[in-house]
Amino acid sequence: MFWPSAAVIAAFVVFAVVGQDRAAETVGEVHTAIVGDLGWYYMALVSLFVIFALWVGIGRYGDIRLGKDGEEAEFGLGSWLAMLFAAGMGIGLVYWGVAEPLNFFSSPRPGVGEGEAERAEFAMVQTFLHWGIHPWAIYVVVGLAVAYAVHRKGRPVSIRWTLEPLLGDRIRGRWGDVIDTVAIVGTVFGVATSLGLGVLQISSGLDYLGWADSPGKAVQVVLIIAITAIATVSVVTGVARGIRWLSNINMVLAAVVALFVLVAGPTLFILSGLVQDVGVYLQDLLRMSFDTGASQGEEGTGWVSGWTVFYWGWWISWAPFVGIFIARISRGRTVREFITGVLLVPTALTFFWFAVFGGSALHGQMFGNDEGLIGEDGAVSTDNALFQLLDTLPGGAFMAGVTILLIVLFFVTSSDSGSYVVAALASGGAPEPPRWTRVFWSASAGLVAIALLLASGSGTASLDTLKTTAIIIALPFSVVMIGMCAATLVQFRRERRAYLEARRLAARERIVEEAVAAMEADLENRALLGPPASPDRT
Structure with missing residues (x-):
């Protein structure tokens, strides 16, 4: 899979760089068609993924072990959760923690009331929808299928083997090659x-804080090179060392920054809002999950397509990378432990994160920040929103420096995890891919980012084209994910039947053994007592 994937990536980069305007136009048209016409499909599909994950975790298949019977978990609970969180969406939380609730407060979905309290509640609950159990359910579908195939059935680390129950030996041919190539390119x-x-x-934060005067492309290229270099060292050292250590450091730094904002910010408002918003989220979860915005006409469907459907496609495009990675680190867990850890724990941490940062931003906007974090035209500076919030808090300048370090480390953990997964896929599913392939794919991601950044002029046209293309790839991969759900259920039912049959055989053998033992005991008792006495005839 190495050369086909490398060729496809190189060809697209050339297309995006050389024919920048034409590439953006073509990709944009395809993306608009997908998002505009298939929004209902994404909304229904992702909601069904949530139902699938909850049903499998709660039901009778929860005791199946993702490994050999009796095998212990490879990583401790703390390190396992840290790697899940860092690889899954840690960087997104830092980037959108302040910006997304502010965007929804400023420009809510059509049909939301005009009052500030109503808009603030909508902003937080809608953010919870985009970052809560739905994206993690997407990761569960892929991660569970891969973990079962790899750790239980002994297959290589690859997407194709998850569909073996449906496609049989055909998965070894071109169908499997296409599936793995799509996973590599998307990652x-x-x-x-x-x-x-x-x-x-990062460069915008450096400029906002006055640490660098309008950093240009040269500074940005140096930053990419530095992050890629650290990620390369991490991925070469492997999951058990570099990736795990960096993930643990990430969790500590994230906790420090979040606790600082919680204490220095409006603490009571944050905690009260967290409880209230989680309650509204749980109450409205079913309705929001299937809400396509159709009742508000084209304006409503356009808003849902631009935000929610966009997110669902983005999470699906990341599913091969995150799913394979969490499968790799989940050896020895039961299905119930896997789903609980992947679905519920990161969701709870995510809600806390958005409550702290989004809640602080909304409080400042509603109750006393004279400058405000939203411009007079209603625009939100997404790149600077987090630093603007920290600037309003005592000691915010120092914490902004810690935050920049946190952003860098989150990018490193995403990059090294992704490079590890791509190297494994391109090496035929090797659980420990050769180091040179890890270095190659880590460097390739950095070089692609540099090439597209330099080709974008003063904007980010080529990078946006790449991002949009990744979401387009999510459409065919969503079909693969449907197959994964079906294949996983087939495998689980087979194992369940085999387990029940083994129990019946064991119970039958035990009954026979007990009956034989009872007969032998009876015979022994009769031998000890001797023959029965003759009846007295007198």
Whole structure:
């Protein structure tokens, strides 16, 4: 899978760089058609993924172990959760923690009331929808299928083997090659896009804080090179060392920044809002999950397509990378432990994060920040929103420096995790891919990001084209995910039947053994007592 994937990536990069306007126009037209015409499909599909994940985790298949019977978990609970959180969406939380609730407060979905309290509640609950159990359910579908195939059935680390129950030996041929190529290309595009757009946020933060005067492309390229270099060292050292250590450091730094904002900000408002918003989220979860905005006409469907459907496509485009990675680190967990850890724990941490940062921003906007975090025209500076919030808090300048370090480390953990997954896929599913392939794919993601950033002029046209392409790739992969759900259920039912049959055989053998033992005991008792006495005839 190495050469086909590398060729496809190189061809697209040339297309996006050389024919920048034409590439953006073509990709944009395809994306508009998908988002505009298939929004209902994405809304229904992702909601069904949530139902699938909850049903499998709660039901009778929860005791199945993702490994050999009796095998212990490979990583401790703390390190496992840290790697889940850092690889899954840690960088997105830092980037959107302040900006997304502010965007929804400023420009809510059509049909939301005009009052500030109503808009603030909508902003937080809608953010919870986009970052809560839905994206993690997408990761569960892929991660569970891969973990079962790899750890239980002994298959290589690859997407194709998850469909073996449906396609049989055909998965070894071109169908499997196409599936793995799509996974590799989508992962590299996603990592490269995150690198490029993330560096723009870091450079914007440096400029806002006065630490660098309008950093240009040269500074951004240096930042990409530095992040890629650290990620390369991490991915070469492997999951058990570099990736795990960096993920643990990330969690500590994230906790420090979040606790600082919680204490220095409007603490009571944050905690009260968290409880209230989680309650509204749980109450309205079913309705929001299937809400396409159709009742508000084209304006409503346009808003849902531009935000919710966009997110669902983005999470699906990341599913091969995140799913394979969480499968790799989940050996020895039961299905119930896997789903609980992947679905519920990161969701709870995500809600807390948005309540702290989004709640602080909304409080400042509603109750006393004279400058405000929303411009007079209603615009929100997405790149600067987090730093604007920190600037309003005592000691915010120092914490802004810690936040920039946190952003860098989150990008490193996303990059090294993605490079590890791509190297495994391109090496035929090797659980420990050769180091040179890890270095190659890590460097490739950085080079793609640099090439597209430099080709974008003063804007981010090529990077946006790449991001949009990654979401387009999500459409065919969503069909693969439907197959994964079906294949997983087939495998689980087979194992369940085999388990019940083994129990019946064991119970039958035990009954026979007990009956034989009872007969032997009876015979022994009769032998000890001797023959029965003759009856007295007198």
